[in-house]
Amino acid sequence: MGQTRKIPAEAVELYTRFIHGEISRRDFFSGVERFAVAGLTATAIVEALMPNYALGQQVRKDDERIKASYETLPSPNGNGYVRGYFVRPFSADSRSETPAKLPGILVIHENRGLNPHTEDVARRFALENFMAFAPDLLTSAGGYPGDDYKGGQLFAKIDPAKRTQDLVAAAQWLKARSDGTGNIGVTGFCYGGTMSNTLAVLLGPDLAAAAPFYGGAPKPEDVPKIKAAILIHHGALDKTLAEAYPAQEAELKKNKIRYEGHVYPNSVHGFFNDATPERYNKAAAQQAWTRTIEWFNQYVRA
Numbered sequence: 001m002g003q004t005r006k007i008p009a010e011a012v013e014l015y016t017r018f019i020h021g022e023i024s025r026r027d028f029f030s031g032v033e034r035f036a037v038a039g040l041t042a043t044a045i046v047e048a049l050m051p052n053y054a055l056g057q058q059v060r061k062d063d064e065r066i067k068a069s070y071e072t073l074p075s076p077n078g079n080g081y082v083r084g085y086f087v088r089p090f091s092a093d094s095r096s097e098t099p100a101k102l103p104g105i106l107v108i109h110e111n112r113g114l115n116p117h118t119e120d121v122a123r124r125f126a127l128e129n130f131m132a133f134a135p136d137l138l139t140s141a142g143g144y145p146g147d148d149y150k151g152g153q154l155f156a157k158i159d160p161a162k163r164t165q166d167l168v169a170a171a172q173w174l175k176a177r178s179d180g181t182g183n184i185g186v187t188g189f190c191y192g193g194t195m196s197n198t199l200a201v202l203l204g205p206d207l208a209a210a211a212p213f214y215g216g217a218p219k220p221e222d223v224p225k226i227k228a229a230i231l232i233h234h235g236a237l238d239k240t241l242a243e244a245y246p247a248q249e250a251e252l253k254k255n256k257i258r259y260e261g262h263v264y265p266n267s268v269h270g271f272f273n274d275a276t277p278e279r280y281n282k283a284a285a286q287q288a289w290t291r292t293i294e295w296f297n298q299y300v301r302a
């Protein structure tokens with residue numbers, strides 16, 4: 001799963017519960033102590049489980065191949081406004097006075113705000129010749145605080161319906177940009193994966209494709225509203241979501257939605273996140289990324 005096999009799977013599961021807000025920081029730390037053995041202290045386990053954003057960075061913020069900025073846009077039905085990270089490939093704007101029109105990808109973070117990993121994913125899309133926008137749903141609370149645990153606490157205090165409307169506003173903003181083709185897709189991780197499915201319902205024909213990573217499925221009665229092509233990624237060891245997938249697949253089939261689903265072996269919740277090495281599955285992550293780019297090239301770029 002990661003660079004080392006020393007960390008017990010139960011400790012990784014404990015971390016997953018912690019980042020989802022199911023247990024407190026204190027309970028997480030005390031729980032980890034149960035797994036400390038000779039040569040592996042509780043502190044070492046915690047350090048191994050916590051994100052290392054420098055380690056997970058694939059594209060530097062100052063990479064000369066991209067143009068990035070932070071943009072703030074109105075969200076009248078949400079929290080009033082939402083700020084996010086917007087990235088385009090440098091080559092799209094450097095060859096002529098008129099920017100090249102590119103398809104857009106909305107990148108939705110986990111339940112802790114716009115952390116460095118999500119920004120890095122947006123930059124990766126720019127290198128694949130998309131323009132990408134990663135909104136920070138903690139904008140109304142002052143933005144991502146630089147700490148995932150604090151970000152999760154802030155996230156839980158923001159009205160869920162308003163968070164959803166902030167995402168709708170971000171998607172509509174990206175779709176309407178003059179330097180875009182008018183075609184957009186969405187991807188996201190955990191909460192962001194669930195919201196990718198939700199936006200497929202809410203946006204209908206305004207969304208070309210979605211690629212949710214370990215996200216919850218929409219309600220069966222909402223599936224007929226989906227017009228996007230859906231690419232689903234789950235880890236086989238992420239039991240709850242993996243076991244729920246067949247029911248989601250049945251609904252997609254029944255409603256003749258274009259879809260493809262993959263359940264990756266030996267992969268836990270968060271397997272794509274290379275900033276958390278003990279959850280990261282390199283082979284599965286690379287395969288999922290290749291499939292996502294191919295999917296968006298087929299359904300968003302076309």
